[in-house]
Amino acid sequence: MPKPTFFRLADEKRQRLIKAAYAEFARVPFQTASISNIIRDAGIPRGSFYQYFEDKTDIFFYLLDQTRMQTTSLYEQALRRHNGDLFAALDEFFNAAADVLIEGPDAEFYANVFLYMDFQSATHFSPSDAKPPHKKELLRTTLSLIDRDKLVVSSDEEVGMLFRQAMWIFMQSLGHYYHRLRNGEQISLAQLKARMATMLHWLQFGAGVQKEDLHD
Amino acid sequence: MPKPTFFRLADEKRQRLIKAAYAEFARVPFQTASISNIIRDAGIPRGSFYQYFEDKTDIFFYLLDQTRMQTTSLYEQALRRHNGDLFAALDEFFNAAADVLIEGPDAEFYANVFLYMDFQSATHFSPSDAKPPHKKELLRTTLSLIDRDKLVVSSDEEVGMLFRQAMWIFMQSLGHYYHRLRNGEQISLAQLKARMATMLHWLQFGAGVQKEDLHD
DNA sequence: GCGTATAATGACAGTTTGTCACATGACATT
DNA sequence: AATGTCATGTGACAAACTGTCATTATACGC
Numbered sequence: 001m002p003k004p005t006f007f008r009l010a011d012e013k014r015q016r017l018i019k020a021a022y023a024e025f026a027r028v029p030f031q032t033a034s035i036s037n038i039i040r041d042a043g044i045p046r047g048s049f050y051q052y053f054e055d056k057t058d059i060f061f062y063l064l065d066q067t068r069m070q071t072t073s074l075y076e077q078a079l080r081r082h083n084g085d086l087f088a089a090l091d092e093f094f095n096a097a098a099d100v101l102i103e104g105p106d107a108e109f110y111a112n113v114f115l116y117m118d119f120q121s122a123t124h125f126s127p128s129d130a131k132p133p134h135k136k137e138l139l140r141t142t143l144s145l146i147d148r149d150k151l152v153v154s155s156d157e158e159v160g161m162l163f164r165q166a167m168w169i170f171m172q173s174l175g176h177y178y179h180r181l182r183n184g185e186q187i188s189l190a191q192l193k194a195r196m197a198t199m200l201h202w203l204q205f206g207a208g209v210q211k212e213d214l215h216d
Numbered sequence: 217m218p219k220p221t222f223f224r225l226a227d228e229k230r231q232r233l234i235k236a237a238y239a240e241f242a243r244v245p246f247q248t249a250s251i252s253n254i255i256r257d258a259g260i261p262r263g264s265f266y267q268y269f270e271d272k273t274d275i276f277f278y279l280l281d282q283t284r285m286q287t288t289s290l291y292e293q294a295l296r297r298h299n300g301d302l303f304a305a306l307d308e309f310f311n312a313a314a315d316v317l318i319e320g321p322d323a324e325f326y327a328n329v330f331l332y333m334d335f336q337s338a339t340h341f342s343p344s345d346a347k348p349p350h351k352k353e354l355l356r357t358t359l360s361l362i363d364r365d366k367l368v369v370s371s372d373e374e375v376g377m378l379f380r381q382a383m384w385i386f387m388q389s390l391g392h393y394y395h396r397l398r399n400g401e402q403i404s405l406a407q408l409k410a411r412m413a414t415m416l417h418w419l420q421f422g423a424g425v426q427k428e429d430l431h432d
Numbered sequence: 433g434c435g436t437a438t439a440a441t442g443a444c445a446g447t448t449t450g451t452c453a454c455a456t457g458a459c460a461t462t
Numbered sequence: 463a464a465t466g467t468c469a470t471g472t473g474a475c476a477a478a479c480t481g482t483c484a485t486t487a488t489a490c491g492c
Binding site: 119151152161162169176179195206 | 247302303330331332333334335336338339365366367368369374377378380381384385387388391392395411414415418419420421422423424425426
């Protein structure tokens with residue numbers, strides 16, 4: 001989390017810093033991104049940066065949290081609209097979120113996020129040592145709103161597992177999309193959505209031939 | 217890939233270097249690991265290291281490939297034993313591989329692999345700019361040995377998607393296991409296996425209530 | 433004006449990485 | 463034994479980056 005000083009900054013200065021950070025994390029993956037570049041771009045002295053943020057991780061996840069807040073609400077809306085039908089909500093959410101992440105202004109930033117995010121971060125979607133601010137917020141929303149009669153789950157733990165499996169489909173598909181794009185291969189937004197739908201359908205109905213189908 | 221010089225090295229020296237590298241990558245995640253530590257441990261001059269390897273990534277994936285070769289054969293055996301039944305083979309393979317990765321001598325190394333591996337690497341399981349040596353080897357084995365009549369897939373592309381979804385279950389579960397372990401929470405190998413089985417079962421038969429089940 | 437808390441600043445020490453000019457060794461040929 | 467050649471060994475070095483800290487500047491209440 002940014003330090004209090006950061007939030008007391010003049011708007012113009014804060015925006016300049018945020019913009020420079022987005023640019024750097026869009027230019028190269030997190031591991032390669034450097035604070036030196038960010039502060040040079042933003043025209044902010046080195047010491048000041050450390051007055052606002054702990055380190056590179058801190059500012060990175062701050063940027064990520066910004067958009068997570070948007071998408072979280074998209075998900076919750078979908079879940080309510082479909083009366084707690086998890087798979088229907090996920091399907092709608094994936095499509096809406098893909099639009100935001102791929103056609104929005106920070107697409108390159110997200111490309112680096114989804115191509116280079118590690119498992120630990122993907123699972124918890126915030127730095128491991130952070131206090132849980134809204135960590136697992138999506139999961140909590142899920143637990144409270146879903147209709148369990150439509151799922152084959154026997155505990156909250158299992159709902160969590162299922163939810164993560166679905167989120168991986170989403171993240172992996174975005175990674176796949178950006179990977180193709182950067183290698184100059186043809187891939188459309190529609191194809192991406194089809195891919196997500198297929199994988200989600202497997203998770204819902206199974207990718208193995210059903211027992212019933214064998215009764216002939 | 218290591219440079220030719222590396223393979224011409226005296227056995228003792230090569231082993232010393234490999235051992236030091238394993239130790240470093242077991243000590244900290246890839247991003248944090250340093251070549252400086254490896255060569256200090258191995259007692260090898262800096263210049264020499266760069267005569268053997270391109271960089272940190274190069275030696276890391278060399279180590280990883282070592283064990284991939286083992287596990288690949290485990291998978292192929294399972295697939296043959298089950299006459300191309302993908303899900304049966306995966307189930308057996310997951311259990312066998314988990315034994316190797318968790319009870320073997322390099323468990324700490326794998327912990328860092330599975331906790332901190334990024335999506336790009338996970339998908340391709342080798343550095344992105346490397347020539348495909350045995351890249352996608354598991355996938356190719358799968359394509360040639362599986363019985364497609366037991367699956368709801370319509371193309372090789374879809375087999376690939378399904379296979380990756382399954383592999384993610386495996387990797388994510390190992391990540392989960394190690395995460396728990398490092399946070400001092402109780403988790404047994406049996407629980408890990410149960411988790412993988414549940415998730416794989418969902419993928420095979422569906423986690424949503426089936427259409428047939430609604431006909432009452 | 434004065435004093436105190438808050439913020440800004442950039443020089444600096446400590447690391448790390450990849451390179452390069454040079455040293456050393458092995459070995460075949462004369 | 464002398465020489466030439468090719469592969470390998472070596473460590474000093476430049477470049478880059480990170481996080482800190484002593485010092486200076488600013489704002490604000492009284």
